[in-house]
Every structure is written in structure tokens, then in C-alpha cells.
Amino acid sequence: MSDLQDLELIIRSGTSILFIESDDEKQVETLFERLSIHLGRQLHRWTVASGLTNLHTNQTSHLAIKEPSRILAELAGRTPPAIYMLMDIHHWLDDPLTLRQLKEIALGNPLQTLVLVSHDAEIPDELRSLSTRFELSLPDKSTLNHLLQSEIREWGRHNNRNVEVRREVIEPMLSNLSGLSQRDAKRLIRNAIYDDGMLTETDLDDLARTKYRLLDDTGVLSLELDSAKFSQVAGLKNLKRWLEQRHSIFIAEQPPRGLDLPKGILLLGVQGGGKSLAAKSVAGSWHLPLLRLDFAALYNKYYGETERNLRESLKTAESMSPCVLWIDEIEKGLSTDVDGGPSTRIIGTLLTWMAERSSRVFLVATANDIERLPPELLRKGRFDEIFFVDLPDQEVREAIFHIHLSMRDLEPQRFNLDKLTEASEGFSGAEIEQAIVSALYSSHASKQSLDTAHILNEIKQTRPLSVLMAEKISYLRNWASTRTVNA
Numbered sequence: 001m002s003d004l005q006d007l008e009l010i011i012r013s014g015t016s017i018l019f020i021e022s023d024d025e026k027q028v029e030t031l032f033e034r035l036s037i038h039l040g041r042q043l044h045r046w047t048v049a050s051g052l053t054n055l056h057t058n059q060t061s062h063l064a065i066k067e068p069s070r071i072l073a074e075l076a077g078r079t080p081p082a083i084y085m086l087m088d089i090h091h092w093l094d095d096p097l098t099l100r101q102l103k104e105i106a107l108g109n110p111l112q113t114l115v116l117v118s119h120d121a122e123i124p125d126e127l128r129s130l131s132t133r134f135e136l137s138l139p140d141k142s143t144l145n146h147l148l149q150s151e152i153r154e155w156g157r158h159n160n161r162n163v164e165v166r167r168e169v170i171e172p173m174l175s176n177l178s179g180l181s182q183r184d185a186k187r188l189i190r191n192a193i194y195d196d197g198m199l200t201e202t203d204l205d206d207l208a209r210t211k212y213r214l215l216d217d218t219g220v221l222s223l224e225l226d227s228a229k230f231s232q233v234a235g236l237k238n239l240k241r242w243l244e245q246r247h248s249i250f251i252a253e254q255p256p257r258g259l260d261l262p263k264g265i266l267l268l269g270v271q272g273g274g275k276s277l278a279a280k281s282v283a284g285s286w287h288l289p290l291l292r293l294d295f296a297a298l299y300n301k302y303y304g305e306t307e308r309n310l311r312e313s314l315k316t317a318e319s320m321s322p323c324v325l326w327i328d329e330i331e332k333g334l335s336t337d338v339d340g341g342p343s344t345r346i347i348g349t350l351l352t353w354m355a356e357r358s359s360r361v362f363l364v365a366t367a368n369d370i371e372r373l374p375p376e377l378l379r380k381g382r383f384d385e386i387f388f389v390d391l392p393d394q395e396v397r398e399a400i401f402h403i404h405l406s407m408r409d410l411e412p413q414r415f416n417l418d419k420l421t422e423a424s425e426g427f428s429g430a431e432i433e434q435a436i437v438s439a440l441y442s443s444h445a446s447k448q449s450l451d452t453a454h455i456l457n458e459i460k461q462t463r464p465l466s467v468l469m470a471e472k473i474s475y476l477r478n479w480a481s482t483r484t485v486n487a
């Protein structure tokens with residue numbers, strides 16, 4: 001397990017304070033139990049409820065100290081090399097005394113390691129130079145398989161009969177469990193086995209549903225079930241070609257030499273031009289899960305905790321890789337705040353992740369409002385490419401009519417597409433779709449079947465955004481001409 005090796009290295013190199021952000025204390029404990037044996041050090045755990053316990057001897061020290069400042073004073077005086085796991089200490093990290101004590105222990109005794117475990121591990125500035133943040137990686141497939149097999153055996157022992165296992169469900173089950181903490185994975189495995197002593201296809205459905213609920217407990221990241229296909233998107237030829245050229249490289253186990261793994265694109269453009277649709281179609285066409293990250297929710301709901309939630313969401317996305325991560329209207333959650341404000345930090349967190357990650361998560365971000373986009377995001381090299389989605393030209397409008405009529409079981413041949421295409425000059429894809437939908441209503445009301453005249457009538461009654469916002473659109477187009485590639 002590589003977490004173990006990484007931690008060993010970190011501790012041997014003399015790091016005295018380790019911040020571990022995890023909801024799964026049991027997993028952290030198991031890891032450190034193994035680590036402490038490797039390192040030949042004692043392992044202790046402190047919690048405010050039960051004081052200090054030596055986990056090797058299971059003895060709670062007679063002190064049973066429940067105040068952090070007293071426990072830290074006690075630790076400062078101890079010399080034998082040891083690892084101390086301090087649970088939930090983040091509650092006291094705004095106390096100057098606690099901070100000072102942590103610092104003194106870290107500076108005073110290089111053989112003591114303090115492991116600060118909590119669900120929220122923001123490192124205070126004072127401790128930054130003395131500490132390291134460590135994120136536990138989620139269990140990998142073989143660990144999950146281990147877990148599954150041991151739960152199967154366990155159930156068998158208790159019930160004096162074997163779990164009935166459909167072989168073909170094991171593999172998809174393990175894939176479905178990936179991305180979950182050990183604790184959650186175990187819970188889901190038990191759910192699946194304990195109801196009927198069987199592991200079958202029905203368990204897979206339940207598992208998928210429960211899993212996404214678990215992943216989505218922040219409401220920030222969600223699995224989008226309705227991805228689209230390129231064939232549902234008219235136009236955007238350059239974008240489609242670009243994506244087609246990179247598909248095989250993205251899903252390859254090992255990208256060909258000299259070619260970098262595609263990282264992501266930004267789609268900028270006019271409203272209703274099909275940006276969101278195009279984003280969804282990347283996942284559909286690449287046959288990958290589509291995860292949507294709601295920036296606005298992230299920002300509103302977790303004021304002050306936004307970065308942590310973003311990091312967590314990104315980690316979850318990584319654990320589902322290969323996948324497409326879609327951030328729609330990326331500028332919406334970002335206010336143009338002064339330096340150092342939450343938006344700046346969110347963008348910082350996102351940019352760092354984009355630069356450092358090696359996992360196969362393809363980011364597709366969309367935006368309308370360039371004024372509100374932080375310039376850092378547009379700098380070369382952040383995204384592989386920035387595409388501009390303009391209003392559809394004549395040929396593309398025809399294709400849009402074609403697609404949307406067919407989608408509603410209307411035969412495009414029955415309509416005068418030339419006329420419709422001409423009349424809808426300046427219309428976005430969304431406006432064309434809307435004209436068809438409104439025409440369907442009016443033809444239904446007048447008990448007629450839909451024809452070209454109905455749609456033309458709706459088109460005439462619509463003032464498209466390109467007219468209402470002509471200035472804004474021409475500004476956008478101008479701006480985009482030097483900075484983006486036409487989609």
C-alpha cells in the first residue's frame with residue numbers, strides 16, 4: 001500500500017506534525033498501527049472523550065487527560081520516540097497556547113510525531129513550515145477485493161452456508177466501490193450480502209444508487225445521467241474533431257510517447273449556443289461517466305469551507321477516473337473579489353489541481369461572461385484549448401432544425417428547411433429549439449399538424465438575443481477572436 005510507504009518516508013525525513021484529513025478514523029488508525037510497527041515506535045491516540053491510550057498495549061494512561069493543553073504539556077516532557085494521533089484537535093487550533101505547544105514539541109523532539117486527524121485539516125499559518133498535509137488515498141481495487149472476499153467469508157461463517165455469488169457481478173461491483181472510503185465500501189458490501197445472502201445483479205443497481213448518494217453528500221458533485229452524443233450537437237466541427245483526435249489517447253492505459261494526456265477545455269460563448277450540450281456530449285461520445293461540479297453551490301453553501309469541499313470533490317472525481325468533470329458556468333460561483341478572497345483561493349485550488357493531477361479526469365468548463373472570468377484561468381497552458389461557441393451559421397441552423405424535428409418524431413423532409421434556416425438568422429440553437437416547441441403547442445391548440453408556417457410564425461415573434469444583446473455579443477466575438485479557437 002503506497003500510503004504506508006509515503007508516510008514512512010515523511011516521518012523518517014523528520015516531519016513532526018502531520019495533518020490528516022479524513023472521516024474514516026478507523027482507516028487512519030489501521031494505517032498508523034502498521035506504520036508504527038514498521039518504524040518501531042509506540043502509537044498513542046488521544047481524544048477529548050477518552051484521553052490518551054497506548055494502542056499497542058491498549059492501556060489508557062492513568063492521566064486520562066482530556067484537555068489538549070495539558071496533554072500537549074505532558075507530551076512535551078516525554079522522550080521515547082512515538083507517534084501520537086490527536087483526534088479532532090482542529091477545534092483547538094485557534095488557541096495561541098495550543099499552537100505554541102505544538103510548535104515547541106515539533107521543534108524540541110524530532111522523534112515524536114504528532115498526527116492531527118480531523119475531518120477538517122486546514123493548517124494554521126504558524127504551523128505551515130513545521131508540518132505536512134497528507135491525504136489518504138482511497139482503497140484501490142485489490143484492497144476492495146480483499147474487503148469483499150473477507151465479508152463474504154465472514155457472512156458464511158456466521159450463517160453456516162456460503163454466500164451465493166454471481167461471478168460476473170464481482171468486477172462491476174469493485175468498480176462501483178472505487179472512490180469510497182474503506183468504511184463506506186464495507187457498509188455497502190454488507191448491505192448487499194446481508195439482505196439475502198446473495199450477490200447478484202440487483203445488488204449492483206442498489207450499490208450504484210447508494211454510492212452516488214454517498215459521493216454526493218455535499219450536493220456539490222453529482223453524476224449526470226443524461227449525457228449526450230456528438231450526433232445530437234449540430235456544428236462545432238472543430239471541437240468535435242479536436243475531441244475525436246484525443247479520445248483514444250485519453251482512455252489509453254499509457255498515452256503514446258510524446259503525447260500528453262488531454263486535460264481539459266474551456267467553452268466560451270453566447271447564450272444558448274450549445275456549450276452545456278457540447279460538454280455533456282464529450283462524456284456521451286467518449287463513453288465515460290459525467291460528473292458535474294456545481295461551483296455556485298460550492299461557493300454558497302460552504303462559505304469558509306469552499307476550498308476543502310472543492311478538494312474533496314476533485315478527489316472524488318479522480319477516484320472515478322476515467323471520467324469527464326463538467327463545471328458549467330464556471331464564472332457564476334466566482335465573485336470578482338479582492339485578492340485573497342474565497343474566489344481567488346478557489347481558483348487557486350482548481351488551478352493547482354489542474355497543473356498537478358495525473359489522473360484521467362477531463363475537465364470541461366463553460367462560461368458566458370468573460371468579464372467575470374479570472375484572467376489566470378485564461379492563461380496559456382491552463383486548458384488544452386479555449387473554444388469559442390458562436391451563433392450557428394446557415395448550415396448549422398439547418399442541422400439544428402433537423403436534429404430537433406427528428407427528436408420529436410417529425411420528419412424534417414416535410415418542412416421547408418431553407419425557409420426556416422433563412423428566417424432564423426441570428427438565432428441560437430436554444431432559440432431554434434424553443435421555436436419548434438412553441439409551434440408544437442400552437443399547432444396542437446389549433447388541432448393542426450405542425451408545418452413550416454407554424455414554426456415561421458414563432459420565429460417571427462421572437463426577438464433573439466443576438467438582437468437584444470447585439471453589442472454584448474459583438475464585444476464577446478471581438479474579444480474571443482484573438483484569444484480562442486472557433487468551435
Ligand SMILES: Nc1ncnc2c1ncn2[C@@H]1O[C@H](COP(=O)(O)OP(=O)(O)OP(=O)(O)O)[C@@H](O)[C@H]1O
Pocket residue numbers: 232233234235269270271272273274275276277278366368392400403428429430431433
Ligand atoms: N449546436 C446545437 N445543436 C443542437 N442543439 C442545440 C445546439 N445549440 C443549442 N441547442 C439546443 O439548445 C439547448 C440549450 O443549449 P445549451 O444549454 O447547451 O446552451 P449554452 O450555450 O450552454 O447556453 P447558456 O449559456 O445559456 O448556458 C440544448 O439543450 C439544445 O437542445
Ligand SMILES: [Mg+2]
Pocket residue numbers: 275276277328366
Ligand atoms: Mg449552459
